Amino acid sequence: MTVNTHSWGDALKSLCQRRVVAMLFLGFSAGIPLLLIFSSLSLWLREAGAERAAVTYFSWAALGYSFKFVWAPLVDQLALPGLTRWLGRRRAWILVAQGAIILSILTMASIDPAAGESSLTLMAFAAVMLGFSSATQDIVIDAYRIESAEAELQAMMSATYIAGYRIGMIVAGAGSLFLADWFGASSAAYDYQAWQWTYRAMALAMLIGVITTLMIGEPQPSRPRENVIDRQDSARFILLFVLAIGVFVAVFFYSGGIASDLKQALGQALSNRFLAAFLVEAMRLVAALCGAWAMALAVVRGGVVDYSVVERTYLMPVRDFFNRYGWSLAWILLALIGVYRISDIVLGVISNVFYQDLGFSKSEIATVVKTFGVLMTIAGGFIGGLLSIRFGVIRVLFAGAVLSAATNLLFMLLANVGYDMTWLYIVISADNLSAGIASAAFVAFLSSLTNISFTAMQFAIFTSLMTLLPKLLGGYSGSMVDTLGYPGFFLLTAALGIPVLILIIVTARRFDIREHSQ
Numbered sequence: 001m002t003v004n005t006h007s008w009g010d011a012l013k014s015l016c017q018r019r020v021v022a023m024l025f026l027g028f029s030a031g032i033p034l035l036l037i038f039s040s041l042s043l044w045l046r047e048a049g050a051e052r053a054a055v056t057y058f059s060w061a062a063l064g065y066s067f068k069f070v071w072a073p074l075v076d077q078l079a080l081p082g083l084t085r086w087l088g089r090r091r092a093w094i095l096v097a098q099g100a101i102i103l104s105i106l107t108m109a110s111i112d113p114a115a116g117e118s119s120l121t122l123m124a125f126a127a128v129m130l131g132f133s134s135a136t137q138d139i140v141i142d143a144y145r146i147e148s149a150e151a152e153l154q155a156m157m158s159a160t161y162i163a164g165y166r167i168g169m170i171v172a173g174a175g176s177l178f179l180a181d182w183f184g185a186s187s188a189a190y191d192y193q194a195w196q197w198t199y200r201a202m203a204l205a206m207l208i209g210v211i212t213t214l215m216i217g218e219p220q221p222s223r224p225r226e227n228v229i230d231r232q233d234s235a236r237f238i239l240l241f242v243l244a245i246g247v248f249v250a251v252f253f254y255s256g257g258i259a260s261d262l263k264q265a266l267g268q269a270l271s272n273r274f275l276a277a278f279l280v281e282a283m284r285l286v287a288a289l290c291g292a293w294a295m296a297l298a299v300v301r302g303g304v305v306d307y308s309v310v311e312r313t314y315l316m317p318v319r320d321f322f323n324r325y326g327w328s329l330a331w332i333l334l335a336l337i338g339v340y341r342i343s344d345i346v347l348g349v350i351s352n353v354f355y356q357d358l359g360f361s362k363s364e365i366a367t368v369v370k371t372f373g374v375l376m377t378i379a380g381g382f383i384g385g386l387l388s389i390r391f392g393v394i395r396v397l398f399a400g401a402v403l404s405a406a407t408n409l410l411f412m413l414l415a416n417v418g419y420d421m422t423w424l425y426i427v428i429s430a431d432n433l434s435a436g437i438a439s440a441a442f443v444a445f446l447s448s449l450t451n452i453s454f455t456a457m458q459f460a461i462f463t464s465l466m467t468l469l470p471k472l473l474g475g476y477s478g479s480m481v482d483t484l485g486y487p488g489f490f491l492l493t494a495a496l497g498i499p500v501l502i503l504i505i506v507t508a509r510r511f512d513i514r515e516h517s518q
Contacts, residue, residue: 023160026141026145027168028171029137030137030141030161030165040173047185065135068139069457069464072139075139075456077312080092087213091214094140103133104130108123111123142459144219148219155389156388159385159436162439166378167378168205174370176201236306236309240299248288248292320451321458333511334465335503336507337446340438344470350481364424376429376433384437387399387437397441397504398508408490408491410431450462
């Protein structure tokens, strides 16, 4: 393994670079929408008197984050008339995504969910549009970050982006609740105008990202001309995408009633409703994906879209990855991507329940975990960025994996100690610092794997893959705790980090970030 290192002075100087600072503000722009879809919106709906069943509409808003790799090729290759010539390919797409986010938030602000079922449905569609627009912004900002800096600077770019993202989440989460309260919203007396002005304020906060986009420079283009879709094929390719997504949504939506009945029947047959729910939802997802694939295949075979266009946009990015690294190393890298965050994510699913079971109040959890913990994550991100520049990404990647697994053992101690604010601060400090360090190094590592000829598509695949298995296992964290107890569960999550360390060691022997960055 070859490790590229720099002095502490070089590491600290990187913090002052214009492009590094710009990522702080772009991260802020990316962090605003997420909680406006989930936690803040759920409180608004609750105050408006929406039934719990109606809130399930809003799970659709998360689809944009889970399947953003599907339309990443559009972002990666299609030019926007007028804007691309004026701003460049990346900045044009960032600006369009930010405009769509602002429009979606303002649309949500114009809808009173207490006005009836039709208004609640409109709110759901607006939330889905916000999720789609926000995921698109994430795709382009990731591509912009990778293309605008060399591999050695990616860890610090990631650290400032993560810091900005967390700050944006605080503003959209705690900040929006404070504003709603200040404008007069309360659970006792619903006030639509209070929430309306709150969401308008969040739309206004997005202007920070818009101004940043207009001030930053466009990365130097490096895409081969033959990999770019020309205008003649653009409209047809968009039609292919819209038809495929339409079929996916239709199958997923209309299968809901059948899925509910099947869950109940299968749950009784297996005597495990959690496993039944997972199997049914997996089949539902596969059916929707097969439907979308069949539609895309029919459109291509019908001659509406040239197969070579589909090959360049979807197949070439995948083929390029395996060609660059070879089949054996490529699968090792994908395995590492898929399991690197497994210890943190599996534990994180049940963490809030754990704190409540120990007797911590909601206000104590909000203060220590949601506020102090976020600050520690930001600090860990900057530390991880500095360490990656000083000692190299692979070394910090390994250290982050060790710390992430080891800090899970501290939760075992907290489980034995019980209610103790001092111990809670200690555990949250260690856990969030290590998570911040690991995240900064991991994002830099993913960036180094990306070929800038297919930046958006490849990075979107990586970020989707990195949460797939951990979230799948996380869904069973409650059952694991019921079986093993909290100490046994935390020991298991720590043990899950051992395969990660082995994969990093194997990777380090065969992979050099400087050689493979392009």
